[in-house]
Amino acid sequence: MANALDLFRALGDPTRLRILALLRSMELAVGELAQVLGQSQPRVSRHVKILCDAGVAERRKEGSWVFVALAEGARIDALIDAIDAWPLGTLARNVEADAALLAAVRADRAAAAAQWFQDHAGEWDAIRSLHVPEAEVEAMMARLFGNGSLGRLVDIGTGTGRMLERFGPLAESSIGIDRSSEMLRLARAKLSERGLAAAELRQADFLALPVEDGAADTAILHHVLHFAQAPEAVIAEAARVLRANGRLMIVDFAPHAREELRTRDAHARLGFSDEQVIGWFDEAGLMPTRTETLEGGELTVKIWLARKAAGPVLEVEAA
Incomplete structure (x- = not known):
């Protein structure tokens, strides 16, 4: 378990705070985080590694995708409470914009799945x-x-x-x-x-x-x-x-x-x-x-x- 210094170092970056805010809404793939944040996947992966090493997030590999979720436990709950108690200042605009982009990403995924169902409805039982x-x-x-x-x-x-x-x-x-x-x-x-x-x-x-x-x-x-x-x-x-x-x-x-x-x-x-x-x-x-x-x-x-x-x-x- 990371110590307090590792944890605060992990959170001492605007991008990682934005990732934390996104993970509070749902588990996301690294590629999806990169899409929302507008950053390269390798760069986002490095940020995710720092958060995971600090015990703030958890990674799970699934095929060629890596999913990231917010860690659980009393320490994380206390951390979230502390973040909510402090104003994010100019970062708040980024967090709001990220939430809107995440909604768009989710809508795109849902539309793709719906289109697939529409195209393959007759084959469903065979699949x-x-x-x-x-x-x-x-x-x-x-x-x-x-x-x-x-x-x-x-x-x-x-x-x-x-x-x-x-x-x-x-x-x-x-x-x-x-x-x-x-x-x-x-x-x-x-x-x-x-x-x-x-x-x-x-x-x-x-x-x-x-x-x-x-x-x-x-x-x-x-x-x-x-x-x-x-x-x-x-x-x-x-x-x-x-x-x-x-x-x-x-x-x-x-x-x-x-x-x-x-x-x-x-x-x-x-x-x-x-x-x-x-x-x-x-x-x-x-x-x-x-x-x-x-x-x-x-x-x-x-x-x-x-x-x-x-x-x-x-x-x-x-x-």
Whole structure:
């Protein structure tokens, strides 16, 4: 752990204070920081190294990208409080401008992903088959859900509606949410063909679900989280709509190095570790109950199941 002198030296630079301000909003790739700051990537990398060496930030390599996040802990909280207590002077204008540029970067990324979905909507089900057969994944999901009713089911990022098709009949009511109108058109056609036209379909972003607080019993994120720029925010939004003891199931990939999925298929993240997902569960007030690993094929599939905390701690289900 760095000492106080290292920490204050690390913060004694305007660019590093700007990086700190950006990291308070979300985890960012070094290239994205360089784009917002208008500096070369090697120069930004040097600033990031100094912040990480001082314990202010943390780096995580993912394929050819390096993501940077604000460190956690009481010392960092105290540091942020101290910075907020002091005026930034002329630097405040830079921080405000950086925030606006960051919003533009995020908008560009979201637009690129939306365009990809629009262009590849008809191939979506095939793209989901880079791993063990989907039937095996769905069978494991069904075992984890058990035999009871799923209550009000929310399928976040419903795509062509496969999760509604598979689990909608086990729910009292179901809603599929997707930001792509083309995806929803395909889902509507498929569900109608299967006699499941009662399922509600809504166009919305997974960071702004059109569902009231605590209104859902079950939420599913099936091969959706790797498209998220801020996965922790997506999980927090899913937790918001769950009632007490409601369940969230995430199906996604374990960490991998298939860089072409980022460049060709708009994946923002190359899989997730148990540590990452469970940490995000904790931040969102969710308690992990089961984790399953399905190996085979080109990618390893992970299933994480959690319940929304309520009252006394629930007993964790055996794996």
